[in-house]
Amino acid sequence: MDKDFMKINVTPWESVEIARHKDRPSGQYYIETIFKDFIEFHGDRNFGDDQAIIGGIASINDINVTVIAITKGSNTSEYIKRNFGMPNPEGYRKALRLMKQAEKFKRPIICFIDTMGAFPGMGAEERGQGQAIANNLFELSRLKTPIISIITGEGESGGALALAVADKIFMLEHSIYSVLSPEGFASILWKDPSRVKEAAAVAKITAKDLKGFDIIDGIVKEPRGGAHKNPVKTAEVLKKTIVDSLLELKEKDLNELIDNRYNKFRAMGNFY
Amino acid sequence: MLKDLFVKRQYATVKSSTLKKSVSEEKPNIPSGMWEKCDKCNSMIYAEDLENSKFVCATCGHHFRLNAKERIKVFFDKDTFKEFWKDLKTTNPLDFKGYEEKLKSGKTDSTEAVVTGVGKLNGIEVACAIMDSFFMMGSMGTVVGEKITRLIEHATENKLPLMIFTASGGARMQEGIFSLMQMAKISAALAKHSEAGLLYISILTDPTTGGVTASFAMEGDIILSEPNALIGFAGRRVIENTIKETLPDNFQKAEFLLEKGFVDAIVERKNMRACIYKILILHGVRN
Numbered sequence: 001m002d003k004d005f006m007k008i009n010v011t012p013w014e015s016v017e018i019a020r021h022k023d024r025p026s027g028q029y030y031i032e033t034i035f036k037d038f039i040e041f042h043g044d045r046n047f048g049d050d051q052a053i054i055g056g057i058a059s060i061n062d063i064n065v066t067v068i069a070i071t072k073g074s075n076t077s078e079y080i081k082r083n084f085g086m087p088n089p090e091g092y093r094k095a096l097r098l099m100k101q102a103e104k105f106k107r108p109i110i111c112f113i114d115t116m117g118a119f120p121g122m123g124a125e126e127r128g129q130g131q132a133i134a135n136n137l138f139e140l141s142r143l144k145t146p147i148i149s150i151i152t153g154e155g156e157s158g159g160a161l162a163l164a165v166a167d168k169i170f171m172l173e174h175s176i177y178s179v180l181s182p183e184g185f186a187s188i189l190w191k192d193p194s195r196v197k198e199a200a201a202v203a204k205i206t207a208k209d210l211k212g213f214d215i216i217d218g219i220v221k222e223p224r225g226g227a228h229k230n231p232v233k234t235a236e237v238l239k240k241t242i243v244d245s246l247l248e249l250k251e252k253d254l255n256e257l258i259d260n261r262y263n264k265f266r267a268m269g270n271f272y
Numbered sequence: 273m274l275k276d277l278f279v280k281r282q283y284a285t286v287k288s289s290t291l292k293k294s295v296s297e298e299k300p301n302i303p304s305g306m307w308e309k310c311d312k313c314n315s316m317i318y319a320e321d322l323e324n325s326k327f328v329c330a331t332c333g334h335h336f337r338l339n340a341k342e343r344i345k346v347f348f349d350k351d352t353f354k355e356f357w358k359d360l361k362t363t364n365p366l367d368f369k370g371y372e373e374k375l376k377s378g379k380t381d382s383t384e385a386v387v388t389g390v391g392k393l394n395g396i397e398v399a400c401a402i403m404d405s406f407f408m409m410g411s412m413g414t415v416v417g418e419k420i421t422r423l424i425e426h427a428t429e430n431k432l433p434l435m436i437f438t439a440s441g442g443a444r445m446q447e448g449i450f451s452l453m454q455m456a457k458i459s460a461a462l463a464k465h466s467e468a469g470l471l472y473i474s475i476l477t478d479p480t481t482g483g484v485t486a487s488f489a490m491e492g493d494i495i496l497s498e499p500n501a502l503i504g505f506a507g508r509r510v511i512e513n514t515i516k517e518t519l520p521d522n523f524q525k526a527e528f529l530l531e532k533g534f535v536d537a538i539v540e541r542k543n544m545r546a547c548i549y550k551i552l553i554l555h556g557v558r559n
Contacts, residue, residue, distance in 0.1 A: 129505040158455060179448050272361055
Protein backbone atom coordinates (compact mmCIF):
# COMPACT_ATOMS: atom_id res chain seq x y z
CA MET A 1 0.00 0.00 0.00
CA ASP A 2 2.65 2.43 -0.99
CA LYS A 3 0.85 5.72 -1.05
CA ASP A 4 1.85 8.73 -3.02
CA PHE A 5 1.64 11.96 -1.04
CA MET A 6 2.19 14.30 -3.97
CA LYS A 7 -0.85 16.47 -3.34
CA ILE A 8 -0.17 19.84 -1.80
CA ASN A 9 -2.34 19.65 1.31
CA VAL A 10 -1.80 16.50 3.32
CA THR A 11 -4.01 15.66 6.29
CA PRO A 12 -2.53 15.29 9.80
CA TRP A 13 -2.85 11.52 9.52
CA GLU A 14 -1.05 11.55 6.16
CA SER A 15 1.72 13.50 7.87
CA VAL A 16 1.95 10.66 10.39
CA GLU A 17 2.20 8.18 7.52
CA ILE A 18 4.94 10.21 5.85
CA ALA A 19 6.76 10.64 9.19
CA ARG A 20 6.72 6.84 9.58
CA HIS A 21 7.44 6.00 5.95
CA LYS A 22 9.88 3.10 5.66
CA ASP A 23 12.05 5.06 3.20
CA ARG A 24 12.14 8.24 5.25
CA PRO A 25 15.78 9.36 5.66
CA SER A 26 17.12 8.40 9.09
CA GLY A 27 19.14 10.43 11.56
CA GLN A 28 22.17 8.44 10.49
CA TYR A 29 21.61 9.54 6.87
CA TYR A 30 21.52 13.19 7.89
CA ILE A 31 24.66 12.84 9.99
CA GLU A 32 26.55 11.26 7.09
CA THR A 33 25.22 13.70 4.50
CA ILE A 34 25.30 17.00 6.34
CA PHE A 35 28.49 16.72 8.43
CA LYS A 36 32.17 16.07 7.78
CA ASP A 37 34.52 13.71 9.65
CA PHE A 38 31.89 12.18 11.90
CA ILE A 39 33.32 9.84 14.56
CA GLU A 40 30.86 7.82 16.58
CA PHE A 41 31.37 7.52 20.33
CA HIS A 42 29.70 4.70 22.22
CA GLY A 43 28.40 3.95 25.68
CA ASP A 44 27.14 5.62 28.82
CA ARG A 45 30.19 4.54 30.90
CA ASN A 46 27.86 2.82 33.29
CA PHE A 47 25.75 0.06 31.79
CA GLY A 48 26.09 -0.29 28.04
CA ASP A 49 25.76 1.19 24.59
CA ASP A 50 22.23 1.90 23.44
CA GLN A 51 22.16 1.78 19.66
CA ALA A 52 18.81 3.56 19.44
CA ILE A 53 20.91 6.68 19.97
CA ILE A 54 23.93 7.51 17.82
CA GLY A 55 26.34 10.17 19.02
CA GLY A 56 29.72 11.60 18.27
CA ILE A 57 31.66 14.58 16.97
CA ALA A 58 31.91 16.07 13.49
CA SER A 59 32.23 19.38 11.70
CA ILE A 60 29.91 21.48 9.61
CA ASN A 61 31.18 24.48 7.62
CA ASP A 62 34.37 24.40 9.74
CA ILE A 63 32.44 24.54 13.00
CA ASN A 64 33.16 21.59 15.31
CA VAL A 65 30.02 20.14 16.79
CA THR A 66 28.59 17.25 18.80
CA VAL A 67 25.88 15.37 16.91
CA ILE A 68 23.32 13.05 18.47
CA ALA A 69 20.45 11.19 16.83
CA ILE A 70 17.64 8.97 18.05
CA THR A 71 17.13 6.76 15.05
CA LYS A 72 15.04 3.79 13.99
CA GLY A 73 17.44 2.60 11.27
CA SER A 74 16.53 1.97 7.67
CA ASN A 75 16.15 -1.80 7.24
CA THR A 76 14.90 -4.73 9.28
CA SER A 77 18.22 -5.73 10.81
CA GLU A 78 18.84 -2.12 11.79
CA TYR A 79 15.34 -1.74 13.23
CA ILE A 80 16.14 -4.58 15.58
CA LYS A 81 19.63 -3.35 16.41
CA ARG A 82 18.25 0.12 17.15
CA ASN A 83 15.18 -1.19 19.00
CA PHE A 84 12.92 0.64 16.51
CA GLY A 85 14.28 3.93 17.77
CA MET A 86 13.06 3.46 21.33
CA PRO A 87 15.93 4.28 23.68
CA ASN A 88 16.63 2.68 27.03
CA PRO A 89 17.94 4.75 29.98
CA GLU A 90 21.56 4.15 28.98
CA GLY A 91 20.79 5.81 25.64
CA TYR A 92 19.70 9.01 27.36
CA ARG A 93 22.71 8.79 29.68
CA LYS A 94 25.05 8.37 26.72
CA ALA A 95 23.48 11.41 25.09
CA LEU A 96 23.94 13.45 28.26
CA ARG A 97 27.55 12.31 28.60
CA LEU A 98 28.29 13.50 25.07
CA MET A 99 26.48 16.78 25.70
CA LYS A 100 28.52 17.47 28.83
CA GLN A 101 31.61 16.72 26.79
CA ALA A 102 30.39 19.22 24.19
CA GLU A 103 29.95 21.84 26.91
CA LYS A 104 33.49 21.26 28.16
CA PHE A 105 35.03 21.62 24.70
CA LYS A 106 32.70 24.48 23.72
CA ARG A 107 31.06 22.62 20.87
CA PRO A 108 27.47 23.38 19.88
CA ILE A 109 25.13 20.38 19.94
CA ILE A 110 22.83 19.23 17.17
CA CYS A 111 20.16 16.59 17.90
CA PHE A 112 18.06 14.67 15.40
CA ILE A 113 14.94 13.08 16.82
CA ASP A 114 12.87 10.24 15.43
CA THR A 115 11.24 8.10 18.11
CA MET A 116 7.91 6.66 19.17
CA GLY A 117 9.11 7.32 22.69
CA ALA A 118 11.33 5.85 25.36
CA PHE A 119 11.22 2.04 25.44
CA PRO A 120 8.52 0.68 27.79
CA GLY A 121 10.40 -2.40 28.96
CA MET A 122 11.10 -4.08 32.25
CA GLY A 123 14.84 -3.45 32.13
CA ALA A 124 14.20 0.17 31.20
CA GLU A 125 12.12 0.62 34.35
CA GLU A 126 14.66 -1.22 36.51
CA ARG A 127 17.42 1.05 35.26
CA GLY A 128 15.37 4.21 35.77
CA GLN A 129 13.87 5.32 32.47
CA GLY A 130 12.05 8.15 34.25
CA GLN A 131 15.15 9.25 36.13
CA ALA A 132 17.28 9.23 32.97
CA ILE A 133 14.85 11.45 31.05
CA ALA A 134 14.32 13.72 34.06
CA ASN A 135 18.05 14.20 34.46
CA ASN A 136 18.42 15.17 30.80
CA LEU A 137 15.68 17.80 31.05
CA PHE A 138 17.28 19.19 34.20
CA GLU A 139 20.84 19.30 32.84
CA LEU A 140 20.02 20.45 29.31
CA SER A 141 18.12 23.46 30.64
CA ARG A 142 21.40 24.91 32.01
CA LEU A 143 23.97 23.49 29.58
CA LYS A 144 26.44 26.22 28.63
CA THR A 145 26.60 25.62 24.89
CA PRO A 146 24.14 26.17 22.03
CA ILE A 147 21.69 23.33 21.37
CA ILE A 148 19.71 22.82 18.17
CA SER A 149 17.12 20.04 17.98
CA ILE A 150 15.34 18.84 14.87
CA ILE A 151 12.38 16.47 14.83
CA THR A 152 12.95 14.49 11.64
CA GLY A 153 10.21 11.86 11.91
CA GLU A 154 8.28 11.15 15.07
CA GLY A 155 8.88 13.05 18.28
CA GLU A 156 6.74 11.37 20.86
CA SER A 157 6.55 11.78 24.63
CA GLY A 158 9.27 12.45 27.17
CA GLY A 159 11.51 10.14 25.19
CA ALA A 160 11.74 12.81 22.48
CA LEU A 161 11.75 15.81 24.82
CA ALA A 162 14.85 14.41 26.56
CA LEU A 163 16.88 15.64 23.55
CA ALA A 164 14.77 18.68 22.74
CA VAL A 165 15.36 21.15 25.56
CA ALA A 166 17.11 23.33 23.00
CA ASP A 167 17.74 26.93 21.94
CA LYS A 168 16.31 26.27 18.49
CA ILE A 169 13.77 23.58 17.77
CA PHE A 170 12.85 22.71 14.20
CA MET A 171 10.55 20.17 12.65
CA LEU A 172 10.73 18.72 9.18
CA GLU A 173 7.53 19.66 7.40
CA HIS A 174 5.90 16.24 7.72
CA SER A 175 7.30 15.21 11.07
CA ILE A 176 5.09 15.06 14.15
CA TYR A 177 5.74 16.14 17.74
CA SER A 178 3.37 15.09 20.47
CA VAL A 179 2.84 13.98 24.03
CA LEU A 180 1.85 10.52 22.79
CA SER A 181 1.28 8.61 19.54
CA PRO A 182 -2.12 9.07 17.86
CA GLU A 183 -2.80 5.41 18.73
CA GLY A 184 -2.09 6.02 22.41
CA PHE A 185 -4.05 9.25 22.39
CA ALA A 186 -7.14 7.54 20.93
CA SER A 187 -6.92 4.62 23.31
CA ILE A 188 -6.49 6.74 26.44
CA LEU A 189 -9.07 9.39 25.64
CA TRP A 190 -11.68 7.43 23.75
CA LYS A 191 -10.75 3.84 24.68
CA ASP A 192 -10.71 3.22 20.94
CA PRO A 193 -7.31 2.88 19.26
CA SER A 194 -8.95 2.66 15.83
CA ARG A 195 -9.78 6.37 15.89
CA VAL A 196 -6.19 7.28 15.00
CA LYS A 197 -6.98 9.58 12.09
CA GLU A 198 -9.24 11.67 14.27
CA ALA A 199 -6.65 11.62 17.07
CA ALA A 200 -3.94 12.85 14.70
CA ALA A 201 -6.09 15.88 13.88
CA VAL A 202 -7.45 16.62 17.38
CA ALA A 203 -4.10 16.27 19.18
CA LYS A 204 -2.52 18.96 16.94
CA ILE A 205 0.80 17.33 16.27
CA THR A 206 1.89 18.66 12.86
CA ALA A 207 4.76 21.08 12.28
CA LYS A 208 2.28 23.74 11.25
CA ASP A 209 0.26 23.34 14.48
CA LEU A 210 3.35 23.51 16.64
CA LYS A 211 4.75 26.55 14.85
CA GLY A 212 1.37 28.20 15.41
CA PHE A 213 1.68 27.43 19.13
CA ASP A 214 5.25 28.83 19.24
CA ILE A 215 6.49 25.51 20.56
CA ILE A 216 8.97 25.26 17.69
CA ASP A 217 11.11 27.89 15.98
CA GLY A 218 10.73 26.82 12.39
CA ILE A 219 9.61 24.32 9.80
CA VAL A 220 12.11 22.74 7.41
CA LYS A 221 10.44 22.37 4.04
CA GLU A 222 10.37 18.90 2.50
CA PRO A 223 10.21 18.04 -1.20
CA ARG A 224 6.66 17.50 -2.45
CA GLY A 225 5.47 14.07 -1.32
CA GLY A 226 7.87 13.89 1.64
CA ALA A 227 11.60 13.73 2.44
CA HIS A 228 11.94 10.20 1.03
CA LYS A 229 11.13 11.49 -2.48
CA ASN A 230 14.38 13.43 -2.47
CA PRO A 231 16.62 12.83 0.55
CA VAL A 232 19.54 14.79 -0.94
CA LYS A 233 17.43 17.90 -1.37
CA THR A 234 15.97 17.49 2.15
CA ALA A 235 19.46 17.23 3.63
CA GLU A 236 20.53 20.36 1.73
CA VAL A 237 17.67 22.44 3.10
CA LEU A 238 18.22 21.03 6.57
CA LYS A 239 21.93 21.84 6.41
CA LYS A 240 21.20 25.45 5.59
CA THR A 241 18.81 25.70 8.55
CA ILE A 242 21.44 24.23 10.89
CA VAL A 243 24.27 26.46 9.65
CA ASP A 244 22.16 29.63 9.87
CA SER A 245 21.13 28.80 13.44
CA LEU A 246 24.66 27.90 14.47
CA LEU A 247 26.00 31.23 13.20
CA GLU A 248 23.24 33.08 15.05
CA LEU A 249 23.64 31.18 18.33
CA LYS A 250 27.45 31.30 18.35
CA GLU A 251 27.30 35.09 18.59
CA LYS A 252 25.32 34.99 21.82
CA ASP A 253 26.79 35.44 25.26
CA LEU A 254 26.40 32.13 27.13
CA ASN A 255 24.47 33.60 30.05
CA GLU A 256 22.12 35.31 27.65
CA LEU A 257 21.74 32.06 25.74
CA ILE A 258 20.71 30.17 28.88
CA ASP A 259 18.35 32.94 29.99
CA ASN A 260 16.68 32.87 26.58
CA ARG A 261 16.40 29.09 26.74
CA TYR A 262 14.78 29.36 30.16
CA ASN A 263 12.33 32.02 29.01
CA LYS A 264 11.45 30.07 25.89
CA PHE A 265 10.14 27.09 27.90
CA ARG A 266 8.85 29.33 30.68
CA ALA A 267 6.37 30.88 28.25
CA MET A 268 4.86 27.55 27.13
CA GLY A 269 1.28 27.14 28.33
CA ASN A 270 -1.79 29.36 28.41
CA PHE A 271 -4.02 30.08 31.41
CA TYR A 272 -6.01 32.87 32.95
CA MET B 273 -34.29 -44.57 54.79
CA LEU B 274 -33.68 -45.20 51.12
CA LYS B 275 -37.33 -44.59 50.53
CA ASP B 276 -37.01 -41.04 51.87
CA LEU B 277 -34.83 -40.13 48.93
CA PHE B 278 -37.69 -40.50 46.56
CA VAL B 279 -40.22 -38.56 48.55
CA LYS B 280 -41.44 -35.62 46.59
CA ARG B 281 -40.55 -32.52 48.48
CA GLN B 282 -42.71 -29.49 48.55
CA TYR B 283 -41.29 -26.10 47.73
CA ALA B 284 -42.70 -22.71 48.45
CA THR B 285 -42.19 -19.95 45.81
CA VAL B 286 -40.97 -16.56 46.89
CA LYS B 287 -41.30 -13.68 44.48
CA SER B 288 -37.96 -12.01 43.72
CA SER B 289 -39.42 -8.59 44.51
CA THR B 290 -40.23 -9.62 48.07
CA LEU B 291 -36.82 -11.18 48.44
CA LYS B 292 -34.96 -8.00 47.52
CA LYS B 293 -37.06 -5.99 49.90
CA SER B 294 -36.42 -8.21 52.89
CA VAL B 295 -32.66 -8.20 52.28
CA SER B 296 -32.45 -4.44 52.13
CA GLU B 297 -34.45 -4.19 55.35
CA GLU B 298 -31.91 -6.32 57.15
CA LYS B 299 -28.96 -4.07 56.17
CA PRO B 300 -27.38 -2.43 59.22
CA ASN B 301 -28.12 1.23 59.27
CA ILE B 302 -24.68 2.90 59.18
CA PRO B 303 -24.54 6.61 58.51
CA SER B 304 -22.43 7.08 55.38
CA GLY B 305 -18.89 8.25 55.98
CA MET B 306 -18.59 6.80 59.48
CA TRP B 307 -16.71 3.72 58.39
CA GLU B 308 -14.08 3.26 55.71
CA LYS B 309 -12.96 -0.02 54.21
CA CYS B 310 -9.24 -0.66 53.74
CA ASP B 311 -8.57 -1.33 50.04
CA LYS B 312 -5.87 -3.79 50.92
CA CYS B 313 -7.02 -5.93 53.87
CA ASN B 314 -10.75 -5.11 53.70
CA SER B 315 -10.98 -4.37 57.42
CA MET B 316 -13.53 -1.76 58.46
CA ILE B 317 -12.01 1.30 60.10
CA TYR B 318 -13.89 3.91 62.09
CA ALA B 319 -13.49 7.15 60.12
CA GLU B 320 -12.27 9.15 63.08
CA ASP B 321 -9.63 6.53 63.90
CA LEU B 322 -8.52 6.59 60.29
CA GLU B 323 -8.06 10.33 60.36
CA ASN B 324 -6.15 10.10 63.65
CA SER B 325 -3.82 7.54 62.13
CA LYS B 326 -3.17 9.92 59.18
CA PHE B 327 -5.21 7.68 56.89
CA VAL B 328 -3.09 4.59 57.44
CA CYS B 329 -4.79 1.26 58.14
CA ALA B 330 -4.01 0.12 61.69
CA THR B 331 -4.39 -3.54 60.70
CA CYS B 332 -2.16 -3.81 57.62
CA GLY B 333 -0.33 -0.48 57.38
CA HIS B 334 -1.87 0.40 54.02
CA HIS B 335 -1.43 4.09 53.22
CA PHE B 336 -4.68 5.48 51.83
CA ARG B 337 -4.38 7.95 48.95
CA LEU B 338 -4.85 11.49 50.20
CA ASN B 339 -6.33 14.48 48.48
CA ALA B 340 -4.40 17.73 48.77
CA LYS B 341 -6.49 19.04 51.66
CA GLU B 342 -5.92 15.90 53.74
CA ARG B 343 -2.22 15.90 52.89
CA ILE B 344 -1.86 19.47 54.08
CA LYS B 345 -3.70 18.62 57.28
CA VAL B 346 -1.56 15.62 58.17
CA PHE B 347 1.73 17.23 57.17
CA PHE B 348 1.91 20.90 58.11
CA ASP B 349 1.70 22.69 61.45
CA LYS B 350 -1.95 23.46 62.12
CA ASP B 351 -3.40 26.27 59.97
CA THR B 352 -0.04 27.40 58.61
CA PHE B 353 -0.50 26.52 54.95
CA LYS B 354 -1.21 29.45 52.63
CA GLU B 355 -2.35 28.54 49.14
CA PHE B 356 -1.13 30.55 46.14
CA TRP B 357 -2.61 30.87 42.64
CA LYS B 358 -5.68 28.86 43.51
CA ASP B 359 -7.82 30.25 40.69
CA LEU B 360 -5.45 29.75 37.75
CA LYS B 361 -7.35 28.09 34.91
CA THR B 362 -6.46 26.46 31.62
CA THR B 363 -7.62 27.92 28.31
CA ASN B 364 -8.22 24.48 26.74
CA PRO B 365 -5.38 25.08 24.24
CA LEU B 366 -6.36 22.29 21.82
CA ASP B 367 -10.10 23.17 21.99
CA PHE B 368 -10.59 19.62 23.13
CA LYS B 369 -14.26 18.66 23.20
CA GLY B 370 -15.66 17.91 26.64
CA TYR B 371 -12.52 19.09 28.48
CA GLU B 372 -14.22 21.93 30.36
CA GLU B 373 -16.86 19.55 31.73
CA LYS B 374 -14.18 17.06 32.69
CA LEU B 375 -12.35 19.78 34.65
CA LYS B 376 -15.43 20.32 36.77
CA SER B 377 -15.83 16.65 37.64
CA GLY B 378 -12.96 16.37 40.16
CA LYS B 379 -13.83 14.46 43.34
CA THR B 380 -11.89 16.82 45.59
CA ASP B 381 -11.86 20.39 46.89
CA SER B 382 -8.74 21.16 44.85
CA THR B 383 -9.28 23.46 41.88
CA GLU B 384 -6.59 21.71 39.84
CA ALA B 385 -4.39 18.62 40.11
CA VAL B 386 -1.91 20.48 42.29
CA VAL B 387 -2.16 22.82 45.27
CA THR B 388 0.79 25.18 45.74
CA GLY B 389 1.79 27.47 48.56
CA VAL B 390 3.88 27.87 51.68
CA GLY B 391 3.44 26.14 55.01
CA LYS B 392 5.32 25.51 58.22
CA LEU B 393 6.90 22.38 59.60
CA ASN B 394 7.77 22.77 63.30
CA GLY B 395 7.91 26.47 62.56
CA ILE B 396 10.19 26.20 59.49
CA GLU B 397 8.76 27.78 56.37
CA VAL B 398 8.84 25.66 53.22
CA ALA B 399 7.47 26.10 49.72
CA CYS B 400 5.33 23.12 48.88
CA ALA B 401 3.33 21.65 46.01
CA ILE B 402 0.86 18.89 46.75
CA MET B 403 -0.50 16.94 43.80
CA ASP B 404 -4.03 15.63 44.02
CA SER B 405 -4.75 12.33 42.27
CA PHE B 406 -8.48 12.84 42.86
CA PHE B 407 -8.44 15.64 40.29
CA MET B 408 -8.26 14.10 36.81
CA MET B 409 -5.82 11.44 38.09
CA GLY B 410 -3.31 14.12 39.03
CA SER B 411 -2.59 14.64 35.36
CA MET B 412 -0.18 17.41 34.43
CA GLY B 413 -1.53 20.17 32.22
CA THR B 414 -0.44 23.77 31.78
CA VAL B 415 -1.94 24.97 35.06
CA VAL B 416 -0.16 22.25 37.03
CA GLY B 417 3.06 23.18 35.23
CA GLU B 418 2.59 26.90 35.77
CA LYS B 419 1.66 26.65 39.46
CA ILE B 420 4.63 24.41 40.23
CA THR B 421 6.99 26.63 38.20
CA ARG B 422 5.76 29.78 39.98
CA LEU B 423 6.23 28.03 43.32
CA ILE B 424 9.79 27.02 42.45
CA GLU B 425 10.58 30.58 41.33
CA HIS B 426 9.05 31.88 44.57
CA ALA B 427 11.25 29.47 46.53
CA THR B 428 14.36 30.55 44.61
CA GLU B 429 13.65 34.26 45.14
CA ASN B 430 12.90 33.83 48.82
CA LYS B 431 15.64 31.25 49.44
CA LEU B 432 13.13 28.68 50.66
CA PRO B 433 13.52 24.92 50.71
CA LEU B 434 11.10 23.23 48.35
CA MET B 435 9.02 20.10 48.69
CA ILE B 436 6.75 18.44 46.17
CA PHE B 437 4.37 15.60 47.03
CA THR B 438 3.89 13.84 43.70
CA ALA B 439 0.77 11.86 42.70
CA SER B 440 0.02 11.65 39.03
CA GLY B 441 -1.17 9.43 36.22
CA GLY B 442 1.13 11.40 33.88
CA ALA B 443 0.54 13.97 31.18
CA ARG B 444 -2.87 15.55 30.62
CA MET B 445 -3.74 14.24 27.17
CA GLN B 446 -6.38 16.92 26.61
CA GLU B 447 -3.60 19.52 26.52
CA GLY B 448 -1.37 17.59 24.13
CA ILE B 449 2.06 19.07 23.45
CA PHE B 450 1.55 21.83 26.06
CA SER B 451 1.34 19.14 28.68
CA LEU B 452 4.66 17.64 27.52
CA MET B 453 6.38 21.04 27.63
CA GLN B 454 5.54 21.47 31.33
CA MET B 455 8.12 18.77 32.07
CA ALA B 456 10.84 20.94 30.54
CA LYS B 457 9.50 24.14 32.10
CA ILE B 458 9.43 22.72 35.65
CA SER B 459 12.80 20.99 35.24
CA ALA B 460 14.40 24.26 34.12
CA ALA B 461 12.99 26.08 37.16
CA LEU B 462 14.28 23.32 39.44
CA ALA B 463 17.74 23.52 37.89
CA LYS B 464 17.83 27.25 38.75
CA HIS B 465 16.64 26.57 42.32
CA SER B 466 19.40 24.00 42.59
CA GLU B 467 22.02 26.40 41.18
CA ALA B 468 21.11 28.80 43.99
CA GLY B 469 22.22 26.10 46.43
CA LEU B 470 18.73 25.45 47.73
CA LEU B 471 17.23 22.16 48.88
CA TYR B 472 14.52 20.29 47.02
CA ILE B 473 12.93 17.17 48.51
CA SER B 474 10.52 15.19 46.36
CA ILE B 475 8.12 12.91 48.17
CA LEU B 476 6.62 10.23 45.95
CA THR B 477 3.15 9.01 46.81
CA ASP B 478 0.85 6.50 45.21
CA PRO B 479 0.70 6.72 42.19
CA THR B 480 3.58 8.63 40.57
CA THR B 481 3.90 7.78 36.89
CA GLY B 482 4.59 8.99 33.35
CA GLY B 483 5.75 12.54 32.74
CA VAL B 484 5.88 13.40 36.44
CA THR B 485 8.28 10.52 37.10
CA ALA B 486 10.27 11.57 34.02
CA SER B 487 10.70 15.06 35.41
CA PHE B 488 10.40 16.66 38.85
CA ALA B 489 9.66 13.47 40.83
CA MET B 490 13.15 12.21 40.00
CA GLU B 491 14.95 15.56 40.25
CA GLY B 492 14.98 15.92 44.04
CA ASP B 493 18.25 16.40 45.92
CA ILE B 494 16.59 13.89 48.18
CA ILE B 495 13.86 11.56 46.97
CA LEU B 496 11.58 10.00 49.59
CA SER B 497 8.63 7.72 49.08
CA GLU B 498 5.64 6.49 51.04
CA PRO B 499 5.54 2.70 51.47
CA ASN B 500 4.12 0.59 48.66
CA ALA B 501 3.56 3.57 46.33
CA LEU B 502 3.40 2.80 42.62
CA ILE B 503 6.24 4.65 40.90
CA GLY B 504 7.15 4.20 37.25
CA PHE B 505 7.54 5.73 33.84
CA ALA B 506 5.66 3.40 31.50
CA GLY B 507 2.33 1.90 32.50
CA ARG B 508 2.22 -1.70 33.64
CA ARG B 509 -0.10 -2.83 30.83
CA VAL B 510 2.02 -1.11 28.18
CA ILE B 511 5.09 -2.98 29.42
CA GLU B 512 3.25 -6.29 29.63
CA ASN B 513 2.04 -5.82 26.05
CA THR B 514 5.58 -5.03 24.90
CA ILE B 515 7.36 -7.93 26.57
CA LYS B 516 4.39 -10.36 26.46
CA GLU B 517 4.96 -11.39 30.04
CA THR B 518 3.21 -10.79 33.34
CA LEU B 519 5.20 -8.55 35.65
CA PRO B 520 5.97 -9.45 39.27
CA ASP B 521 3.66 -7.93 41.89
CA ASN B 522 6.28 -5.71 43.46
CA PHE B 523 7.28 -4.24 40.07
CA GLN B 524 7.31 -0.41 40.15
CA LYS B 525 6.59 -0.33 43.87
CA ALA B 526 8.51 2.01 46.16
CA GLU B 527 10.38 -0.95 47.66
CA PHE B 528 11.44 -2.06 44.16
CA LEU B 529 12.75 1.42 43.38
CA LEU B 530 14.65 1.52 46.66
CA GLU B 531 16.30 -1.79 45.79
CA LYS B 532 17.21 -0.51 42.30
CA GLY B 533 18.67 2.67 43.78
CA PHE B 534 16.16 5.29 42.70
CA VAL B 535 14.82 6.54 46.03
CA ASP B 536 16.77 7.62 49.09
CA ALA B 537 14.38 6.23 51.67
CA ILE B 538 10.90 4.90 52.21
CA VAL B 539 9.24 6.79 55.04
CA GLU B 540 5.96 5.87 56.70
CA ARG B 541 3.42 8.66 56.79
CA LYS B 542 3.48 8.87 60.58
CA ASN B 543 7.24 9.53 60.46
CA MET B 544 7.29 11.88 57.46
CA ARG B 545 7.17 15.15 59.40
CA ALA B 546 9.96 14.09 61.73
CA CYS B 547 12.10 12.79 58.87
CA ILE B 548 11.78 15.93 56.77
CA TYR B 549 12.34 18.16 59.80
CA LYS B 550 15.57 16.30 60.49
CA ILE B 551 16.69 16.70 56.86
CA LEU B 552 15.93 20.43 56.97
CA ILE B 553 17.92 20.86 60.20
CA LEU B 554 20.84 18.90 58.76
CA HIS B 555 20.84 21.31 55.83
CA GLY B 556 21.08 24.22 58.22
CA VAL B 557 17.54 25.42 57.54
CA ARG B 558 16.17 27.23 60.60
CA ASN B 559 12.98 29.15 61.29
